[in-house]
Amino acid sequence: xxxxxxxxxxxxxxxxxxxxxxxxxxxxxxxxxxxxxxxxxxxxxxxxxxxxxxxxxxxxxxxxxxxxxxxxxxxxxxxxxxxxxxxxxxxxxxxxxxxxxxxxxxxxxxxxxxxxxxxxxxxxxxxxxxxxxxxxxxxxxxxxxxxxxxxxxxxxxxxxxxxxxxxxxxxxxxxxxxxxxxxxxxxxxxxxxxxxxxxxxxxxxxxxxxxxxxxxxxxxxxxxxxxxxxxxxxxxxxxxxxxxxxxxxxxxxxxxxxxxxxxxxxxxxxxxxxxxxxxxxxxxxxxxxxxxxxx
Amino acid sequence: xxxxxxxxxxxxxxxxxxxxxxxxxxxxxxxxxxxxxxxxxxxxxxxxxxxxxxxxxxxxxxxxxxxxxxxxxxxxxxxxxxxxxxxxxxxxxxxxxxxxxxxxxxxxxxxxxxxxxxxxxxxxxxxxxxxxxxxxxxxxxxxxxxxxxxxxxxxxxxxxxxxxxxxxxxxxxxxxxxxxxxxxxxxxxxxxxxxxxxxxxxxxxxxxxxxxxxxxxxxxxxxxxxxxxxxxxxxxxxxxxxxxxxxxxxxxxxxxxxxxxxxxxxxxx
Numbered sequence: 001x002x003x004x005x006x007x008x009x010x011x012x013x014x015x016x017x018x019x020x021x022x023x024x025x026x027x028x029x030x031x032x033x034x035x036x037x038x039x040x041x042x043x044x045x046x047x048x049x050x051x052x053x054x055x056x057x058x059x060x061x062x063x064x065x066x067x068x069x070x071x072x073x074x075x076x077x078x079x080x081x082x083x084x085x086x087x088x089x090x091x092x093x094x095x096x097x098x099x100x101x102x103x104x105x106x107x108x109x110x111x112x113x114x115x116x117x118x119x120x121x122x123x124x125x126x127x128x129x130x131x132x133x134x135x136x137x138x139x140x141x142x143x144x145x146x147x148x149x150x151x152x153x154x155x156x157x158x159x160x161x162x163x164x165x166x167x168x169x170x171x172x173x174x175x176x177x178x179x180x181x182x183x184x185x186x187x188x189x190x191x192x193x194x195x196x197x198x199x200x201x202x203x204x205x206x207x208x209x210x211x212x213x214x215x216x217x218x219x220x221x222x223x224x225x226x227x228x229x230x231x232x233x234x235x236x237x238x239x240x241x242x243x244x245x246x247x248x249x250x251x252x253x254x255x256x257x258x259x260x261x262x263x264x265x266x267x268x269x270x271x272x273x274x275x276x277x278x279x280x281x282x283x284x285x286x287x288x289x290x291x292x293x294x295x
Numbered sequence: 296x297x298x299x300x301x302x303x304x305x306x307x308x309x310x311x312x313x314x315x316x317x318x319x320x321x322x323x324x325x326x327x328x329x330x331x332x333x334x335x336x337x338x339x340x341x342x343x344x345x346x347x348x349x350x351x352x353x354x355x356x357x358x359x360x361x362x363x364x365x366x367x368x369x370x371x372x373x374x375x376x377x378x379x380x381x382x383x384x385x386x387x388x389x390x391x392x393x394x395x396x397x398x399x400x401x402x403x404x405x406x407x408x409x410x411x412x413x414x415x416x417x418x419x420x421x422x423x424x425x426x427x428x429x430x431x432x433x434x435x436x437x438x439x440x441x442x443x444x445x446x447x448x449x450x451x452x453x454x455x456x457x458x459x460x461x462x463x464x465x466x467x468x469x470x471x472x473x474x475x476x477x478x479x480x481x482x483x484x485x486x487x488x489x490x491x492x493x494x495x496x497x498x499x500x501x502x503x504x505x506x507x508x509x510x511x512x513x514x515x516x517x518x519x520x521x522x523x524x525x526x527x528x529x530x531x532x533x534x535x536x537x538x539x540x541x542x543x544x545x546x547x548x549x550x551x552x553x554x555x556x557x558x559x560x561x562x563x564x
Contacts, residue, residue, distance in 0.1 A: 079482075079523040079526050079527065080482035080485045080502065080522075080526060081482070082482075082485050082486060082502065083485065083505065083519055083522050083523065083526075086502070086505075086506055086509065086515070086519070087509075087515045087519040090513070090515040091516070210383075211383040211384070212383070213383070214385040214386055215385060217385075218489055225385070225389065228389075229389075232393070246396070246397065246400075248389075248393040248396075249390065249393035249394050249396070249397050252386060252389045252393055253390060255389075255390075256382050256386050256387070256390055259381065259382040259383055259386060260378065260381045260382050263381040263382070264377075264381065
């Protein structure tokens, strides 16, 4: 990065570190933080949408649809989430490849599951064997996002379902008395009012989501955990210009501090949001604000 | 059937290192998968119970510390809780492992800390203590004022007031949330062998074996549902035991006022 970095052996401590921390692999390390933030930015709305769909179908009057929604919400609880992460990545990958296989190679006769193997025709492979490295990486990241969205969608569905039930029933009855259909009642009365009730649960979920991001490592994405392990390991002068001992402890200490700072900032921001949403509401939070303003 | 009994004999205690040394390599039967994953559950139960029992006492101390008016007690408790609740358990495992590894290099007596049975247990112990400490702290603050005043009126103070009034009420109020925390802790034990702690001689937990089978067969649809089955069973047992304790904590109350147990874990930490 800097001009004096050409020969690191001769540098003093400070300059050595300034070169070490800005070399090529460290740039990949910093880039992986962006990956984590991107995952959060994409997953949060998608999971919310999944959760909304789940909560909506759980409320449905058509029994099978309601079972589907309730089952989706219930099944992810009770089983360790990490098992779901490991499960969905393989299951989704195989589901995509199987579907493509059925469409692209209809005259393939061999069974797909041969003993311990999962074989599809080469046109159906995802990503194609010939595609460049970045396609593989993006596909892995895409699978991770879908997996996170499915698992966290179930959590969000649970919270939203609770929020929908917390809306005072009189509101819905009034809407019915005015002659609104079920659909109108849902979209015009229930949905606008449920957010205040769902927000504490959703903000808790956001914190949980932040703390789940290191699990990306298990899904085979080159994330911050991967790079911290890579970069922290002992390096000898044979392979790098910056030899050092086992520094993994310090790299993980840095990750720990990063997450602590991130959750702290989110906590403060969500607290502000709650203050804002409570303003003028007929809840204890809103009442406390009113009293403060009067006194 | 006799085949399966043989498998159970060979692999039933495999996770502890007894029985057959090599894991099955080909032609996995359903029985093998059930046995090995079940054998791995021993570790999940060990980590869960040990961390819960030890964590309970530290959690009580942390809750009292956080509610204390003395700044020298309050600040450390607050920081401890923030440190372990604000960061991912996964990263805590990694950091602890590499920390113990460096300690071991300097002082060989820390050898045991780098293996999962002790090192990971310490992390889980601190972690659950922090989460339960926050739950207990919340309960401590919502103890009805009248209860404490009544204790004062009876002339109780200090230890006897804590032991007879404050502590039981705190537990009673915190118990539903604490049940969720316990479930959530058992689920968290699956992270141990997926973070840095090595499964020495393939002695791993349930998820370790489940992912072993999924990797070998490319078929996630058998081992993970088996794992799910075991965990749902474990969850039901935990809910049952904690429900009994809850009934005992609430036994002096009229039926209508008893705290309802609600199963509502929030899984990832």
